[in-house]
Amino acid sequence: MYFEDKKNVIIMEHPLIKHKISLLRDEKTGTLEFRTLVEEIAMLEAYEALRDLPLADVEVKTPLETCMTPMIDGKKMAIVPILRAGLGMVSGVHALVPSAKVGHIGLYRDPETHEPHEYFCKLPEPIEQRMVLLVDPMLATGGSAAEAVDFIKERGGKHIKFMCILAAPEGLRKLSERHPDIEIYAGHMDRGLNENAYIVPGLGDAGDRIFGTK
Ligand code: PRP
Ligand code: URA
Numbered sequence: 492m493y494f495e496d497k498k499n500v501i502i503m504e505h506p507l508i509k510h511k512i513s514l515l516r517d518e519k520t521g522t523l524e525f526r527t528l529v530e531e532i533a534m535l536e537a538y539e540a541l542r543d544l545p546l547a548d549v550e551v552k553t554p555l556e557t558c559m560t561p562m563i564d565g566k567k568m569a570i571v572p573i574l575r576a577g578l579g580m581v582s583g584v585h586a587l588v589p590s591a592k593v594g595h596i597g598l599y600r601d602p603e604t605h606e607p608h609e610y611f612c613k614l615p616e617p618i619e620q621r622m623v624l625l626v627d628p629m630l631a632t633g634g635s636a637a638e639a640v641d642f643i644k645e646r647g648g649k650h651i652k653f654m655c656i657l658a659a660p661e662g663l664r665k666l667s668e669r670h671p672d673i674e675i676y677a678g679h680m681d682r683g684l685n686e687n688a689y690i691v692p693g694l695g696d697a698g699d700r701i702f703g704t705k
Contacts, residue, residue, distance in 0.1 A: 497667045500675045516694045522703040533583030540676045573627040576697040580626040596639045605688040607635040619647035628697040630658040633665030
């Protein structure tokens with residue numbers, strides 16, 4: 492499903508993703524189960540988002556003969572979580588593409604202004620030669636994701652995809668308008684934001700639920 496008329500925004504429709512997101516929302520879901528679900532949803536979303544992963548032909552000897560056959564060229568990919576909550580999605584994507592390199596972007600949202608603040612950025616080089624999969628479970632106002640894409644572009648990144656689990660329409664609009672050249676994948680689009688810029692109905696604070704803080 493697309494968002495408004497934006498063909499670069501894809502909202503997942505798979506029943507497995509819907510089911511697992513419902514479990515994530517439940518306030519009774521504990522830290523261990525929450526983390527496992529985030530990993531599983533990331534893997535399912537990545538299956539869709541990585542349809543155009545680069546392949547390279549390699550020589551393989553079957554029991555019958557030798558042939559050239561395509562394999563994923565994982566060295567051409569970077570998984571980049573937005574700290575902290577994005578870390579929870581890395582292992583799910585890495586399980587599919589083990590040779591992908593991992594970069595990190597540290598951003599936190601000011602609790603009053605909801606503006607993102609950077610505290611760390613380290614990307615695998617050369618970033619311009621890699622497909623970058625930027626991951627964060629929550630796209631709320633869209634400020635953090637839009638800023639993270641700015642950092643990647645400033646450092647030369649060109650082929651960028653963003654993947655989240657829950658998105659608010661406000662965040663999808665901001666990110667797709669500021670960066671119309673990237674692909675955006677969301678597990679589900681929720682109703683909107685509350686007065687604290689939290690996604691509703693949402694799942695609460697993703698970082699706290701993944702890491703058991705608060
Ligand atoms: C959360 C979330 C996103 C951001 C989304 O992180 O993981 O990074 O907020 O909000 P936005 O779309 O309005 O920018 P937070 O800043 O709470 O940091 P944390 O992951 O360290 O908890
Ligand atoms: N960050 C979260 O963890 N949850 C939200 O709903 C919004 C921002």
